[in-house]
Amino acid sequence: MNGEHALEVLKAHARSKLWLFLLYLVAVALFAQTRWQFEFILLLTVSLLTMALIGHRLIAWLGVLPRSGVPLVFFSALLGQFILVVVWLLCSPLTYAWTRGLGLPLAMPLLVVSVATVAAWGLLRKPQGVACGASETTSVLAWVPVVLGGLVCLKLASYYSMRAGSLGLDTHQHIAFSLDLFRAGYPKLSAGNTDWLEKYPKMLHLLTSLWAWPALGHHMGPFLKVQPVLQATLALFALLELMCCSLRRSLVDQRLQVAFAAVLSLLWCYVMVRGTAYLYPVVDLNSTGRLAGFGVLLAPTLCALLCWLTPARATQLLAWTLFAFAGAMAAKLNPSLVIGYASYAAPLFAVVMLLPWWRTGTIGGRLGWPLLGMLAGSLLGGLLLACDPYYLQLLAEVSPAVHHFVEHTLGLRVLETSHDISSASGGVTRLWEVLRWELWYGPQPTLWDQWLPATAQIFSSKLLWVTRAAAVLSLLLSLAFMVLIPFKSRQRSGFVLIFVLQLGALLAVLVALRSSNVISLVLGHETLQASLLSTYTQRYVDLIAMYSVPIHWLLLSAAAALGWDTLRSLRPAALPAVGTQRWSTWGLLLILLVCAIAIRRIDVRGPPPKSMGWTLPVTEKKVRQFRAAEARLPEDAVVLAPAYSKVLNGREDWVLPAGEIASYLPFGSRDYLFNVRLGSGYALQARDLDAAFCHASRADARALLRRHGITHIVATRGSAGAPLFDREYCSLSYRDLGIWGSEVSEGPDNIVFYRILP
Structure with missing residues (x-):
């Protein structure tokens, strides 16, 4: 039987x-409205499930899988992502030999498939069954996070597959980096096909390459552009899954579980669709890989939360290891995230981890496991940063030994730049003056503004003040029930967890806000590096404030459900009728259907086309036309693209594409010569292009083109078929640059490729 x-x-x-x-x-x-979108959604789903399989295998192998009947898809995917980064790092000698020694392709996909195969074989060999018991059977709380998170993933995948990304006007540059790293499969240090040591941190591009493994090198643009929202989605829905695990242990009444899921679905749908810029989290497109850092910042806290659910040595070791390693990943994403990690992720982790750490009891448990985990994470993190070209470049500039190693042992060239920001800081004296001003003498904002500051990423002013009030109400509600209900009550641990999370979220944002003010005052904008650190640190506080809104509503909904269940349990009540449970479940399904329609129909507020210099949306048909035009060029063609320079404080920063061409370059299949970090143009600075085409003679401009082997140029015809030859490229005409004959190929929106004979 x-x-x-x-x-x-x-x-x-x-x-x-x-x-x-x-x-x-x-x-x-x-x-999906086009074949391109349909393909990308399926590929993203395969990648998500693969990472979830790998992460699930890790927590099952450690024996710390919460036995609550809630599938931890997003939490497992976040863990699987970290595992793949570590495996990629440790297996880099093998992938290097595979790619460079044997000349074989697809090292990155084979690496991911190998890890996933080992994970699947381990689970099949030792099945992890769901524990028996009424409290461990599946319920609506088991699949609501999957359904809501899946809808958000469908929306962001369909949007970013055919539109410019939220990583800035230099999205094409990040795509080139990601393709370069994907094809290599190992920590690549040089820029493109040159022998220049790269100057850009490559964590964003590594994550993109790992996620893009099912596409085998295709759809790299969509996989890159989706990373900011995808990483935040992984983190937030992983938090929801773990909270559902906690509530499953405390809530008995199935109707309350359905009510919690219904209320939270409506709130999160409103927050993501109408209340915030969640699906397009930037305003001015002056953004880089730091946008994809929220999953890295929140991951240690999620592991600390796992320590609440399954107290064990393995969870302690995992949490402390990930805490140290995630710090290195944040630094590799963007240097400004070091400040964000220290001011936001570290305080939040410390608050949530404090009680599980104290409960270990013995001195060995309180010191041994944190030290062991931090040591392991620091060693892996140090190796990760040592293999990053950006930090190797910094060390080469200040250390003659490293400079000699890079040039003579690695055979790479170092582009000399200055990263000295000591003149802006002023030493300890200036730091002390800034701290006194910020914490005492300066204008002190209200506590509400520090716990949840106003930001352009939050559309609704009503949502902001209601969330502030809800956060305080949740804090007081959890504290009251912690004091009033019996010590051994099954709901009390849930209230303690909610209180700790709420307090940690409020304090972490406060610390991050005040730290960003201190950094801005200390560093100022006297140098390029100081200006970038100050600006990016301030802007990341805006992102953290936006992501705090769904976190507070999650905790308030959980506190309300637990509070109602506690009050209901004070008096005996009859079991709910089966018909009542059935109708409540159908009501939840209706709410989820409404959420699906809202997420499907919402028009994501991307950048205005006129202000950002591109035409939106770029359709699949136009992308095919542009790629067909590119395909008609010779394989060895070096193409010059019209561009303008972005200069801060008199120092070169970026060289960005101009006009309608900027819309299509993120979908292109080749490098273009205008950017200091792409292909044969790596050694060019913005001032070089400015001097060549804006302040030089025709002979000097043609000499520069010959020096860099430029063979073609891409431009736009303009209106009414006006002749292109006499139009100006800065101060020189296209005829002066050497255009001759008819166009080689023509793309959409009057984009043309011409042969150029300098």
Whole structure:
């Protein structure tokens, strides 16, 4: 009988999974309007499930899988991402030999497939069954995070597959970096096909390459552009999954579980669709890889939360290891994230981890496991940063030994630049003066503004002050129930966890805000590096404030559900009727349907086309036309693109594409000569291009073109078919640069490629 019952259970699970798969295909068909979008959504789903499989295998192997009936898809995917980064780092000698020694391709996909195969084999060899018991069976709390998170992933995948990304006007540059790293498969230090040591941190591009493994080198642009919102989605829905695990242990009434899921679905849908810029988290496009850092910042806190759910040595070791390693990942994403990590992620982790750390009891547990985890994470993190060309470049500039190693042992050239910001800081004296001003003498904002500051990423002013009030209400509600209910009550641990998370979220934003003010006052804008650190640190506080809104609503909803369940348990009540449970479940399904329609129909507020210099949206048909125009060029063609320079404090920063061409370069298949970090133009600075085309004679400009082997130029015809030859490229005409004959190929929106004979 037991065997027959088990067989029936397996058949029921198979039928439910089949229905879920069919429902997923219907949802994909509704969100995808083109074949390009349909392909990318499927590929992103494969990548997400692969990382979830790898992360699930880790927590199952450690024996710390919460037995609550809640599938931790997003939390496992976030952990799987960290595992793949570590495996990529440790296996770099093998991938280097595979790519450079044997000349074989696809080292990155083979690496991911190998890890996923090991994870799948381990799970099949030792199945991790769900524990028996009424409190461990699946319920609505088990699949609501998956459904909501899946809808958000469908929306962001369909949007970013065919539109310019939220990484800035230099998205094409990041795509070139990602493709370069994907094709290499190992920590690549040089810029493109040159022998120059790269000057850009490559964590964003590593994450993109790992996520893009199912595409085998295709769809690299969408996989890159989706990273900012994808990383935040992984973090927030992983938090929701872990909170659902906690609530499953405390809530008994199924109707309350349905009510919590329904209320939270409506709140989060409103926050992401109407209340914030969640799906496009920037305003001015002056953004880099730091936008993709929220998952890295929140991951240590999520592991600390796992220590609450499954107290064990393994969870302690995992949390402390990830805490140290995530700091290195944040630094590798962007130097400004070092400040964000120290001021936001570290305080939040410390508050949430304090109680599980104290409960270890012995001195060995309180000191041994943190030290061991921090040591392991620091060693891996140090190796990760040592393999990053940006930090190797910094060391080469200040250390003659490293400079000699880079040039003579690695055979790379170092582009000399200055990263000295000591003149802006003024030493300890200036820091002390700034701290006194910021913390005492200067104008002190209200506590509300420090806990949840106003930001352009939050559209609704009403949402801001209501969230502030809700955060305080949740804090007081959790504190009151912690004091009033009996010590051994099953709800008390839930209130303690909510209180700690709420307090940590408020304090972390406060510390991050005040730290950003201190950094801005200390560093100022006297140098390029100081200006970037000050500006990016301030802007990241805006992102943290926006992401804090759904976190506070999650905790308030959980506190309200627990509070109602506590009050209900004070008096005996009859079990809810089966019909009542059925109607509440159907009501939740209706709410989820409304959320799906809202997420599907919302028009994401991207950058205005006129202000950003590109035409939106770029359709799939136009992308195919542009790639066809590129394909008609010779394989060895070096193409010059019209561009303008972005200069801060008299120092070169970026060289950016201009006009309608900027819309299509993120979808292009080749490098273009205008940027200091791409292809053969790596050694060019913005001042070099300015001097060559704006302040030089025709002979000097043609000499520069010959020096860099430029063979073609891309431009736009202009209106009414005006002749292109006599139009100016800065102060020189295209005829002066050497255009002759008819165009080699023509793309959409009057984009043309011409042969140039300098």
